[in-house]
Amino acid sequence: NAGVTQTPKFQVLKTGQSMTLQCAQDMNHEYMSWYRQDPGMGLRLIHYSVGAGITDQGEVPNGYNVSRSTTEDFPLRLLSAAPSQTSVYFCASSYRGGTLHFGNGTRLTVT
């Protein structure tokens, strides 16, 4: 039982490049979400999903896309990276109304 797995752990992008941050969970959780963490800002919700085929925007969705084709996977796409997207990204999952389980994060730098 691996919990929530995020890949890659580290990534450096140039401005304008695109990439996908991967997130997978093996706990059959309906709910999955993506947060970004910046110094002094806590964790802010980017996008979330309450089940396969359903996604919605969080507090800071601009510049990011998500999809949820399976219960297990919830990738986060940056279509055209910007320096303002330099951050640590966390994926989390839970049963509806349950405790959020977090992955160990992806540290992204955009130059």
Place this chain on the structure above:
Amino acid sequence: GESVGLHLPTLSVQEGDNSIINCAYSNSASDYFIWYKQESGKGPQFIIDIRSNMDKRQGQRVTVLLNKTVKHLSLQIAATQPGDSAVYFCAETDYGGSQGNLIFGKGTKLSVKP
């Protein structure tokens, strides 16, 4: 406690002392509150939670207190150990309106001196 500034508030305690970390939450409709611990290089880990129909809940060495009148939450850690050194976040949610989305506070860094 929580801060809107760029620098995390820091609490420094001696090993063996009790620690109290405070949090002011924002939404009076929030009905579920959680404390998370985040160690360097890792994701947040659940510590303890409390629902709005309670004002106190105890776990192993940790106690959460909720004061809905002043929208204040605190985490008490008994006999603090070096392994408790981490950043602690409170989080709130209103399950009826937010589908379980958590709103996190900005965190408090706990440093334990041996």
